[in-house]
Amino acid sequence: MSESVLTLDDVGFDYGPLCVIDKLSLDVKRDELLVCVGPSGCGKSTLLGLLGGHLPPTRGKILRKGASRTIYQDGGLFPWLTVRENIAMGNPTKVDEWLEITRLSDFAGHYAHQLSGGMRQRVELARALAAETDILLMDEPFSALDYQTRNRMRKELVATLAERPRTVVFVTHDIEEAVQIGDRVVVLGTRPANVRKELALPTGRSRSPATPGVADAEQAIMEELGLS
């Protein structure tokens, strides 16, 4: 694989006396889709805060090549702006192109509260990708959506990334999601969070549960999290 874009070296983070992340080392390659899974409250959002540069690490070093954009679970769109204006906040010169790619052209003049949950996440994706930064961080971006929309959004994400490759760190508590789209899955342990297990997945994103190796990977993650 190619060069590292994001490197965490023995990183730790404390909220006051509470050690949320400890001795976490991670290496993300260019255009890789890395999925982090872990139980809720394990410090996934804190990890993304560190990766995105919103939080300074208490210990260790973080190396970031290029800027990043973060997509949140819900509510990251500015409700006082239209779809077009929101995307323009990311990059005013590429709005029409991204409206096209995310099939939102007919909704350019709509506000967030007039859109469905899936559409809102597409706008978030368009705003983040229009900025053309190297790194995309996703904090459970589809977990507030219903099952069908969630599945469709995963496929759309994979398709969009095939066209416009980016380095993605995707955080989720959904193991099925992790094994479907990730190139590599990192299983995080609870507080303090660190890497419990790393799994490489079969090549080709957007897998089905029947794809060879997927069921095994899912089983391995479940075992690691003590769920099986």
Add this chain to the structure above:
Amino acid sequence: MPARVRSKPGVEIAAGGALVAIAVTAAAIVGDVYEGTGWLLLPIFLGLGLLIHGVARLPHDTKVPLSRIAEWVLPILCACVILTAWWGASALNMFPPGTVPGPAEVGDAFRAEVASGRLFADMIASLYRVSWGFLSAVMLAVPLGLVIGRHAATRAALMPLINFFRSLSPIAWIPFAIVWFGVGDPPAIAIIFIATFFQVVLATAAAAASVPKVYYKVAEDLGLRSRAVLFQITLPAIMPQLVTALRVAIGVAWMVVVAAEMIAVRSGLGFLIVDARNGLRMDLVVCGMITIGTIGIGLDVAFARLARIPSLRWGFER
């Protein structure tokens, strides 16, 4: 069969009311005051209980929108019923002489006031004072509210003071307003200012403190600088709450201008009422009340319309 639990708030309130009535009466007898009038609370609470019982039985149809025609016709119809009752009662001489003027007298007073130009001049005088007091208060209150809402130390330092002054009725400042600003417009404007300022500071601070953190994280990703964050994130994010606060504040400001004009000035709708009272012209008093109430409705409608601005609607439709 499982026991059916049915809440009967009306009955509970009526029963509570009976207990309160007995307690108050007992206290009054022991303290030798009120001559046992605490019993009067009993029918009041019984009535309240019945009312709540009735309201609880109303169907939940508030989500069904009224037709536009009904929205106009219903209030006009309601006003007509009250006018007719007023007219009928005065035609039948049901009010003791000199207590309630009839619609005809009030109509005559209206015509005379309009013809002399005095009513219009009074309206302008009152609106002028409200505009100055309200606008100057908003100009200062919004920035202060933003600082209080977004800066913990300032909030800790100033919130008790703001709450302290907010609890004081603006009317309590009238003596100081007169001593500091003399007579004429300035003391009245100062009273309006005080009535509006603390309210808007509190509303702005509450709104600014509750802006979702995710907007600021996105703004950081977008590389917005502090000035851009203020104008592109914080202000638009608090705007719906601010508009609601301004709507409440303009109502209070309008209410207070009348009180302020009863003391320090010789023009305006408040002065009209006080002057009419001194001359025992109840018809003129009612004329002033109707004008004040109508302008109040107008101001409220105007501020309610602000909520229809496209970039604000998200705050009212969720």
